[in-house]
Amino acid sequence: MCSQETYHPLTFAPKVDRLVQADRVDGSMYYDPDLFEAELERIFYKTWVWVAHESEVRNAGDFKTTRIGRQPLIVVRDKTGTIRVLENRCRHRGATVCEKQKGNATGFTCPYHSWSYGLDGKLRAFPYPDGYEDILDKQELPLRSLRVESYAGMVFASFNQDVEPLTDFLGEAKHWIDLFMKQGAGYPIKTQGEHKFRFQGNWKIQLENTTDGYHFPIVHKSWMSSVDEETSEMLSFMTDEKAVTHALGNGHSVMVMVPEHVDLDQDDGSEPLQERFSHIVEALSKDYPPEQVRRIVRSLHGAGFNLNLFPNVAMSMAFFRVLHPVSATETEIRHIALGMDGGPEIANRERLRIHEHFQGPFGFGSPDDAEAWERVQRGSLAGKDVPILVNRGLNREVEAPNGDKVSHATDEGGMREAYRMWKRMMSDE
Ligand code: FES
Numbered sequence: 001m002c003s004q005e006t007y008h009p010l011t012f013a014p015k016v017d018r019l020v021q022a023d024r025v026d027g028s029m030y031y032d033p034d035l036f037e038a039e040l041e042r043i044f045y046k047t048w049v050w051v052a053h054e055s056e057v058r059n060a061g062d063f064k065t066t067r068i069g070r071q072p073l074i075v076v077r078d079k080t081g082t083i084r085v086l087e088n089r090c091r092h093r094g095a096t097v098c099e100k101q102k103g104n105a106t107g108f109t110c111p112y113h114s115w116s117y118g119l120d121g122k123l124r125a126f127p128y129p130d131g132y133e134d135i136l137d138k139q140e141l142p143l144r145s146l147r148v149e150s151y152a153g154m155v156f157a158s159f160n161q162d163v164e165p166l167t168d169f170l171g172e173a174k175h176w177i178d179l180f181m182k183q184g185a186g187y188p189i190k191t192q193g194e195h196k197f198r199f200q201g202n203w204k205i206q207l208e209n210t211t212d213g214y215h216f217p218i219v220h221k222s223w224m225s226s227v228d229e230e231t232s233e234m235l236s237f238m239t240d241e242k243a244v245t246h247a248l249g250n251g252h253s254v255m256v257m258v259p260e261h262v263d264l265d266q267d268d269g270s271e272p273l274q275e276r277f278s279h280i281v282e283a284l285s286k287d288y289p290p291e292q293v294r295r296i297v298r299s300l301h302g303a304g305f306n307l308n309l310f311p312n313v314a315m316s317m318a319f320f321r322v323l324h325p326v327s328a329t330e331t332e333i334r335h336i337a338l339g340m341d342g343g344p345e346i347a348n349r350e351r352l353r354i355h356e357h358f359q360g361p362f363g364f365g366s367p368d369d370a371e372a373w374e375r376v377q378r379g380s381l382a383g384k385d386v387p388i389l390v391n392r393g394l395n396r397e398v399e400a401p402n403g404d405k406v407s408h409a410t411d412e413g414g415m416r417e418a419y420r421m422w423k424r425m426m427s428d429e
C-alpha cells in the first residue's frame with residue numbers, strides 16, 4: 001500500500017499534526033511506508049531503544065546480536081566489563097561480522113576477508129597487510145559504537161550521540177522499573193530464554209496493546225477459562241477502582257492489573273497463597289524460612305502491572321516483550337522469560353510454565369492477541385477517512401500530584417501518551 005503523500009521536511013509537521021489528535025489517530029499510521037521510513041529516522045535512530053538485559057551478557061565476551069530498526073547490532077561485554085553496542089558491519093566492505101544469536105567470543109572476525117575486531121570493536125588485524133601500507137590506519141576503522149546506558153539492569157542504546165541522559169528519558173518510569181525488579185523476591189532478575197514471532201501488522205498496534213486493559217477479558221477469554229478460579233479472579237480488574245493506568249510522560253505508561261502486587265515487598269500477610277502453588281510451598285519449605293517461601297510464591301506471577309517503555313519494550317508480569325519494526329505492515333516480537341538469579345530452580349521452572357501458558361507459541365494468550373492485531377491491520381484498510389479511536393476514559397482522566405495522567409486500567413490513556421510522544425518526535429525537525 002503506497003501513500004499518496006510524501007514527507008518533505010517543510011510540510012511534515014502539519015501532516016503529523018493531522019494524523020494524531022488528542023482522541024484519535026489516522027488509520028494510515030498502520031500502513032503508510034513513507035511514514036514508516038520517517039519513524040525509523042525520527043524515533044528508532046534518535047532516542048533510547050532497549051537492547052538487552054545485563055544478565056544476557058553476564059561475563060566478558062558474552063554477546064547477543066540484535067537490531068534497531070534495520071541496523072544489525074552486537075551487544076557485548078568487553079574485557080573491562082563494559083557493555084558495548086557495536087554496529088554489526090565490517091569496516092572493509094560491510095559484511096556482518098557475527099551472525100550467531102548469542103554466545104561467548106574473544107573477538108569478531110569477518111568471514112569475507114578476515115578483518116578481525118576486538119570485543120571493544122577495535123580493528124585488530126587483517127591478512128596480507130602490504131596492500132594497505134601507508135593508506136590505512138587501524139585506529140580509524142573500529143566497529144562503530146552506539147551510546148549505551150543502563151538502568152536497573154536494562155540496557156538501552158542510541159545512535160544519537162547527543163541523546164538526553166537515559167535517566168531523564170525514563171523519568172517517572174524509573175520508579176515502576178524498580179518495582180518491577182522486586183519480583184526477584186530478593187534475588188536479582190535474570191532472563192530465562194526467549195522466543196520470537198512475527199505478525200502481519202504495524203508496530204504501533206502492538207505498542208498500544210500493552211496497556212490496553214479493555215481487551216483483556218474479551219481476547220483472553222480462552223486463557224481465563226484455562227486457569228483456576230483464583231488466578232482468573234486475580235486478573236479480573238475490569239471494575240476494580242484501584243486498577244489504573246498512569247501516563248508517565250515521554251510515551252511511557254503503566255497499567256496496574258493486580259494492585260496488591262504492585263509493590264511485592266508490601267505484604268501484610270492477609271493474602272492467601274494460591275492453591276495451585278501448594279507443591280512449590282511444600283518443596284521450598286524444606287530449605288527456606290516461611291517468610292521467604294511466601295515472598296517467592298507471591299512473586300511467581302511477576303509484578304502486578306504492565307509497563308510500556310516507548311518505543312520498543314514492555315515489562316509485563318514476568319517477561320519482557322521487545323518489538324522490532326520490520327516494515328509498515330510487519331513486526332517481530334521477542335518474548336523474554338524472567339526468573340530469579342540464584343533463586344530456587346523449582347520456582348524458576350514454574351515461572352517458565354506460567355510464561356508458556358500465556359505467552360508461548362501454543363499459549364492461551366499471545367496467539368489470540370496476534371490474531372486481534374492482524375485484524376486491526378486488515379480492517380484499517382477499509383474506510384480511509386475513518387479514524388482509530390483512543391478516547392476511552394477521557395471523561396475520567398485526572399492529573400496526579402506528580403503530573404501523571406491517571407485513568408482506569410481499561411482506558412486508553414497509555415495509547416494517548418505513546419501517540420503524544422510519537423507526534424513530538426515525528427514533528428521534531
Ligand atoms: Fe569484512 Fe572484507 S567485508 S573483511
Ligand code: FE
Nearest residue numbers: 216219220369
Ligand atoms: Fe493481550
